[in-house]
Amino acid sequence: xxxxxxxxxxxxxxxxxxxxxxxxxxxxxxxxxxxxxxxxxxxxxxxxxxxxxxxxxxxxxxxxxxxxxxxxxxxxxxxxxxxxxxxxxxxxxxxxxxxxxxxxxxxxxxxxxxxxxxxxxxxxxxxxxxxxxxxxxxxxxxxxxxxxxxxxxxxxxxxxxxxxxxxxxxxxxxxxxxxxxxxxxxxxxx
Numbered sequence: 001x002x003x004x005x006x007x008x009x010x011x012x013x014x015x016x017x018x019x020x021x022x023x024x025x026x027x028x029x030x031x032x033x034x035x036x037x038x039x040x041x042x043x044x045x046x047x048x049x050x051x052x053x054x055x056x057x058x059x060x061x062x063x064x065x066x067x068x069x070x071x072x073x074x075x076x077x078x079x080x081x082x083x084x085x086x087x088x089x090x091x092x093x094x095x096x097x098x099x100x101x102x103x104x105x106x107x108x109x110x111x112x113x114x115x116x117x118x119x120x121x122x123x124x125x126x127x128x129x130x131x132x133x134x135x136x137x138x139x140x141x142x143x144x145x146x147x148x149x150x151x152x153x154x155x156x157x158x159x160x161x162x163x164x165x166x167x168x169x170x171x172x173x174x175x176x177x178x179x180x181x182x183x184x185x186x187x188x189x190x
Contacts, residue, residue, distance in 0.1 A: 015079040023071060031071065035064055038080060042087045049091035063090050081122055135185035142166075143178035150175045 013021075015034060022030040035042075039060055046059035063086060076082045136144055142164075149155040149163060160171045 045087045135182050143174050146174035147178040
């Protein structure tokens with residue numbers, strides 16, 4: 001890893017700001033400052049999957065090297081969550097490479113911080129959003145269009161009337177029936 005020299009305000013900079021600066025300049029000092037914030041996450045996740053402190057330390061170094069290239073070509077909205085997925089995938093590839101089966105039981109004492117338990121919540125929300133997207137696609141085309149305009153694009157009934165050409169009562173009916181059908185679809189997929 002690149003030795004980290006003092007960089008003005010990196011501790012006060014947000015992940016997004018450091019990431020954008022790194023992507024625009026390629027300065028590895030910025031990436032190192034950002035990565036150091038999450039080495040505990042990377043190490044703990046790698047240790048969970050690889051079950052070896054030495055292999056986990058190697059993974060920390062390997063993943064940093066991966067980031068040098070990946071972050072120049074990937075658009076990343078939430079660095080911490082993205083880094084967790086990159087780490088998990090790296091470990092699974094290592095296990096596949098050596099044909100090892102990942103451990104099933106999670107051992108809390110391996111984690112250096114419990115602050116990362118919210119990642120499970122993020123993954124659960126992603127599943128819910130995928131289910132919602134599938135349910136929207138299952139609506140009839142008129143309801144689908146009205147729901148997307150109303151909820152996803154933030155249009156009011158009058159704007160939807162202007163876009164679709166339907167009268168106001170029909171738009172109201174499409175939105176209300178679409179919402180009910182979405183709820184039924186979401187409930188049936190639990």
